[in-house]
Amino acid sequence: MKEVTQALLDLIAGSPSPFHAAANFAAALEAAGYRRLREESRWQLQGGGRYFVERNGSALIAFRVPEGEWQGFQLTAAHSDSPAFKLKPQGELAGPENYLRLNAEPYGGMLMATWLDRPLSVAGRAAVRTAAGVASRLVNLDRDLLVIPSVAIHMDREANRGRTWDPKTDLTPVLGLGTEKGTLRRLVAEAAAVPEEDLLGGDLFLYVRQPGTALGANEELVAGPRLDDLQCAFACFHGFLEAGQGGGAPVFCLFDNEEVGSATRQGADGTFLQETLGRICAALGREDPAELAASVMVSADNAHAVHPNHPEYADCGHRPRLNGGVVVKHSASQRYTSDAVSAALFTELCRRCGVPTQVFANRSDLPGGSTLGNISNTHVSLTTVDVGLAQLAMHSAWETAGAEDTEHLLRAARAFYEAALRPDGQGGWEIGSR
């Protein structure tokens, strides 16, 4: 398996929840010498400084302040969350018979059937009582723990003909047999390293435990959970870390709650980015509107590859292939922010560094999904392009993408950060280097 694929799969395996994903990026930033800023503190920033700030433990913004002359921000953005099942506060159901089950509800729009008949576990964060007050702890039960069993074909002869799924009945996981209520609480308290009476609550999700893998005759595919959007997050993050200095201040954004509409404190529809960029400008004595007008954002969220068994869902002329390069997304209704100029700017940067690109538009009778770019633009209005990596089975518990595409986006992100981009005053952009 290629090194970059292994590194991506390691990140995914270590990121069973958005809280774990953000913690992993934060740890990598600290290891690379980035200083953690706190939102409630006054920021003092210096040229040559490297910083990051977290919000809610599930979203994060990292940035560097260049030394010497610079203008504008060069940003990439991806999301930390994936569709899953979230446990309700009273999370256990006793019965029927001697079953102990868990009461969970869908988080995001998943392909429900893919969660059946596979080992699942529980991860997220717990709120615990401490001597000082209330603390947040990452928890991962980290063992094959749960299963959501299908109904046998012998009992449901219609199972292969247009089955519908009711999350209330069909998607209820089994935790064990003959077990007393309170088992989950005991396991979570153990994982949080607190006595049971000090466990006050949790944001806990079911997750697929099986680690991802490379497959295909030549290992040309990467398959596993949460590729949307950890594949893009991984590629943008490493492009950010590895990039030399370009013409602007490099920024990497990881937002939470994309799968449920982004309208949270830690989502792209919150104030996190706006306030962070504003504070950077204020700390450095710069004027936000001038900096923002000279800024470019690459919003990276996975895209739909043409499907091998259902090529008819792809639009004619807009049929991304796995390993075909970074996908630039277009939508007349502006669900994707790309326009002629922002798309051309990104595509030209890719051409110059030898990274292939492809284009995506939804079939005109299919609404498609939305993503971060246009939502973030309602708060921080920047020249933005929506891109992604082609994948199959988006929002399945087990997704498939092109193994080479991770590297394509990583190289594109690095080249984007290293470029000097300057508005030409007539609707275009000059591309230079520093």
Ligand code: CO
């Ligand atoms: Co996504």
